Amino acid sequence: MLSKSNKRRRIAADACTTIICPLYDLLPEKMLEEVASFLAAPSRVLFAIAITPPSSISPYHMIMARSRPNVSRSSIAGNEWHTLDFGDVEKELAAKLSDDDISKVLLHIDAANKLKILRLTNCSNMTGAGLVSLSGSTSIELIDLSLVGAHQSPILDPKPPLDCDLVLTILDSIINQGRCQLKHLQFPHMWRGGDYDQFNEFLERYDEMDEMLGDGRDVFVTFGDMYFGIQDYTCSECTQYYSSGRDGEDGNALYFCNTCERYHCTQCSAMVECQTVRTFCVWIAYLILFVLAQVVPT
Structure with missing residues (x-):
């Protein structure tokens, strides 16, 4: 007692x-x-x-x-919630967030009805269950599931526990909405190289959406291509769709970055600089300095 x-x-x-x-x-x-x-x-x-x-x-x-x-x-x-990017917090913190943490955040801001852009940067601890709070969203326009930022390679080791079938069920609930606003999806690299039948089937369903048909092109290439699972004709930053190909009427163009495996328009690329571009520019700068040192007399 x-x-x-x-x-x-x-x-x-x-x-x-x-x-x-x-x-x-x-x-x-x-x-x-x-x-x-x-x-x-x-x-x-x-x-x-x-x-x-x-x-x-x-x-x-x-x-x-x-x-x-x-x-x-x-x-x-x-x-006011337009964009939620977990890359805005410390990488160590984002990597510790559980599905329950992410679910609470999405519920708190009423993401299914308000959020337009969701980037799960560095959320490498989640299985995808926390995204259930986003089910049936009629506001979301961009979802980045690559788990890395725009300057980083999406090839992660060890592979994160993000469950393909679980997440695709949530994405299906979004694209099946009559008022679906989804314009761009960035998938994990491991899904594109793995044996995921459901992933291939989902890409076909996504291509069938009226909003994504544009001029009749499929925004995802067929299985087996090196770019399989990467959305084409759409800027991964501003979600602008290039119906006439990769060159816009305003002179803006779309290009592919092999480092982060994303398409960027020239306007957004002025703000988003990938590591490959930075490294190239540094080497060019060193080369110019070397040439000047040889030519200019001391």
């Missing part, structure tokens, strides 16, 4: 475990909003989720909460 002192300690411990973070008790909401404004978008949402109490709390916690201000998660994280 527990003594009275042990009972008190146990009750106190149980009550404390229901409290996620004491900041919402100690600081005014405006101050928390100001702190959150200095954080990257994904961190801002994680901060909002962490500092506010859970929806299900103990009777003890409920009594103690009556005198506390009501801190709104949405006011801390913000309401």
